[in-house]
Amino acid sequence: MFIFFIFLTVIFMFTFQTVSFKQFNRTLMKNGASYFLFSAVYYAGICALLFIAGFSASEFSPQVVRLAALFGASFICAMYFYMKAMENGPLGLSFLFFSAGMLAPIVFGIIRYGEPAPPHRAAGLLLLFAAFFVSARGDGGGKINKKWVVYILLGSLSNGTIGIAQKSFKNTGSGSIVGFLFLAFALAAGAALLAGLVLLSRGQRVSGFNSRTFAAVAAGAAITTAAGNFVMVYLSLHVSAMVQFPIVNGALVITSILASRLIFKEKITTRHLQAIAVGLAAIVILSV
Numbered sequence: 180m181f182i183f184f185i186f187l188t189v190i191f192m193f194t195f196q197t198v199s200f201k202q203f204n205r206t207l208m209k210n211g212a213s214y215f216l217f218s219a220v221y222y223a224g225i226c227a228l229l230f231i232a233g234f235s236a237s238e239f240s241p242q243v244v245r246l247a248a249l250f251g252a253s254f255i256c257a258m259y260f261y262m263k264a265m266e267n268g269p270l271g272l273s274f275l276f277f278s279a280g281m282l283a284p285i286v287f288g289i290i291r292y293g294e295p296a297p298p299h300r301a302a303g304l305l306l307l308f309a310a311f312f313v314s315a316r317g318d319g320g321g322k323i324n325k326k327w328v329v330y331i332l333l334g335s336l337s338n339g340t341i342g343i344a345q346k347s348f349k350n351t352g353s354g355s356i357v358g359f360l361f362l363a364f365a366l367a368a369g370a371a372l373l374a375g376l377v378l379l380s381r382g383q384r385v386s387g388f389n390s391r392t393f394a395a396v397a398a399g400a401a402i403t404t405a406a407g408n409f410v411m412v413y414l415s416l417h418v419s420a421m422v423q424f425p426i427v428n429g430a431l432v433i434t435s436i437l438a439s440r441l442i443f444k445e446k447i448t449t450r451h452l453q454a455i456a457v458g459l460a461a462i463v464i465l466s467v
Contacts, residue, residue, distance in 0.1 A: 185414060186426060192407035193427075194434040198442060199399035201270055204262045205443070206392055212383035214259055215375035217397060222368035224401030229361040232409060239362060242351055247359055250344035251367030253337050260334030268327035269446075270439035275432050275458040276331045283339020284346045292350065306461035360408065432459055 208214055239247070257280070264273040348359050379385070387393055411427070432455055 182414075185410060186430075189407055189410040189414065189427060190430045190434060192403045192410065193431050194438060195399060196403035196407060197270065197274060197431075197435050198438050199396050199403060200258065200262055201265050201439075201443060202392075203396045203400070204266050207385075207387045207396070208262060208266075209385065210378070210383045212375050212378035213385040213388075214262070215255075215371045215378065216385060216388065217393070218255060218258065219368050219372035219375060221397045221400040221404070222364045222371060224397060225364045225405045226361055226368065228401060228405040229357055229364070232405075233355075233357050239358070240351070243348065243359065244362065246344050246348045246351070247363040248366050250341055250348075250359075250363040251365075251370065253340040253344060254363070255367055255371055257334055257337035257341060260330045260337060264327055264330040264334050267324050267330060270435050270443065272454060273327075273331055273334075274435040275455055277334050277338055278432070279458075279461075280335040280338030280340075281342060283336065284342030287343045288346060292346075302464060306457055306464065309457055309461075357409075 203217060207217065257277075261273065261277050264277070344363075414427075436455065
């Protein structure tokens, strides 16, 4: 029963994270400066939460610092492209293909660490491509949103690079996970702040950053990102990956669809549901 509660917690956290990003995208994200400054604020919030969770100063090898920097840079890119994808396409479908970034660490593990490559994963990959083809065709054979395709592919690739950084860190056998995440988000916060200030100096303007909406969205993004990743680590210590990832990813696709419909009043088409059904099957197969 306790593990069931933990699963519900992480699913709620990541669903609310997606809603927070979507809300920021709809109300406050006007340009690159607004995105980077928002990111700097909520990354700093994540660092504060990780510090409370037990981070302490420790020595990091150059390799760990490089991996943390890769994680941070990939996270900045992944969230940016994910937000742009949600801006140009439905939330549920965007989350489905954003999750497809899990392919990158799988392939990396096979090539770099000689992990097994069972045939069923090839079938899962084909199903994922099939889901993308179904979604890209659009209902009634209409034209696809090319921007959505580009953004979701870039977002998925960046998300996969995050997984590669995590897998590589795990294989270094050094440092704590909380410390690694603290360093990664601290570096990301610094980079995002610098990028935001540069864009401000070039004439871009932001608005609404002193509003209650900004405070609520930034706090929501920070809390759900930090807590969600922390709980995922806890689950990985108590539940096998073949149980953890299909349940979490599958449930998040469904909850993101419900959120997009109930909160943002997005239309869910038959084509979307077909793509999501095929994509869910692919995620389950790839996770086992």
